[in-house]
Amino acid sequence: MTEPVTLIPGERQERRAPVRLRGLDELAFTADELGLEEPPARAWHVPQLVPAGTVTLLQGDGGTGKSLLALQLAAATTLGKPWLGQEVRRGNALYLSAEDDRDEIHRRLSAVTLEHGVALDSLTGLKVVDLCGEDAVLADAERSGRLQPTPRWHEFAELARAWQPSLITIDNLADVFAGEENSRPQARQFIGQLQGLAREICATVVLIGHPSLAGIASGSGSSGSTAWNNSVRSRLYLTKPAGSEEAPADPDARVLTVKKANYGPSSIEVRLRWAGGVFRADGPGTRAVGAVDRQIAEARAEHTFLALLDAFTQEGRWVGPNTGHTYAPALFARDPRANGVGKPALASAMGRLFASGSIIVQPYGPPSKDKRRIARAPAGEGK
Known part of the structure; x- marks a missing residue:
């Protein structure tokens, strides 16, 4: 079980100064120095699904419910409640929504808190940035092709530094990234931009994205350049199970698959079911499907x-x-x-x-x- 952080939802910590560019003499070390202490334990936001302190890409075709699933994770983080039956690292959460407006977020969070048996005013540690219909671009490309952070990014980063979230969710990649999706350098630069903020404030970042048609057809869920998959440490794919003539597809069923896992087993599948406005692990007991644990x-x-x-x-x-x-x-x-x-x-x-x-x-x-x-x-x- 991952130990919860000590930050109380809604509590603000002392603001940190922006990270300065350090020289190579500060960044380099000799490997023998590592022998002076034990290797640090691997930190997880959600064990075996979402590693802490790095960027996870959550992908799914339109209408599968990936935004709802991510919002459930943000609420669980704030409340210190399980997500799909799995323990979650507790702390503040920051949710940037460029697809769903305040009213839709309100409706979804009402269902989420009802599922947890708490009131909406319990979510004091969840801050939502409603950029639906607004300029949400966090990175744009110069004529040279190099990706540059936008003024909106600097504004968002300052908010993150002040709020000190354990979890940052960005919905959706297509709305915040104005570069060329098929450009390997730009994809890596953008993930690096998010990773830099994650490391600075010790946060986990979940970036929501759509797969390409080829990614949907192949079942990989990938999109654009392979650099998106290669640059993140973890990639999750939410799909609707296919049906057959004998057994038509269940419209409320979903499968969350770990497509990439640098720090744990890949190909883990969690079967879900939509009910009462939220997703629940579709299996016996309160934990996610036994296949995960197995x-x-x-x-x-x-x-x-x-x-x-x-x-x-x-x-x-x-x-x-x-x-x-x-x-x-x-x-x-x-x-x-x-x-x-x-x-x-x-x-x-x-x-x-x-x-x-x-x-x-x-x-x-x-x-x-x-x-x-x-x-x-x-x-x-x-x-």
Whole structure:
């Protein structure tokens, strides 16, 4: 579970000065300095879905409900309530809306707060900037092709510095980015612009965008230059499940898929259902669909198996795939470095790693002994 931040919704912290341009002598360090302290824990705004302190791109075709989903996240952040059954990092939220006006936001937040069982006046930490019908451009391109922040951007950044949000949501990419969508340099510059603000005020940024026709057709949800996907640390795609002649599509069903995850497992799917003006996780219990937890657990077990395999190999301790005194899952489960991952989970992880070609069985010792051990597959041989 992610620890909530201490900021109380609506509370303003002391304003920080804009970040100055630092020289390379300040930015460079030697790697041995890292050995003086433990690596910092990975911070999540929503575990395995939205990493904290960076930019996540939330995409979906028109009418899927991505703006509502993002608004639910903003409200959950302010209230310290779960989002789709997942814990959320608490704090202030700043929501820039260039698509929906004040009245539409009002209607949606009424449904969201009703779902949480609180009054609208509980959202003291959620500030909404209504730019529907206004100049919302945050970055424009010069004749040289270089992207430049606009006066509106500087105004928005100042507001963010004063409000100190844990979460910034920008709806929609097409309204705030006046550059060339297919330009790799401009796409990277704009994501860098957002990332710079995120790092400065320790905020998470969710940027909402539409996929291209090609992205919809392929199911990737991508749009424009591949730099949009490559520049963000996380990309989510909201879709309506397709139906068939035997089973027509459910108009209220949605699927939220992790299309890119630099810091966690990708291809996680959360099945949703629209009801009562909000989206709810469509599964048993109060948590998001069990597939999320299952894939997270499987990824952890595989990582643990490989890490212990590397450690045992370095120590000259050979492990095998068959039950017995060298059975890898049993030996690994008893090792303190397994961090609680048990024998059944490690056995399943071993099977998946063999299937993917990540590990292989090698003979070792005298041929007459017919001894076999598990080893990492040589680079390039995995599936």
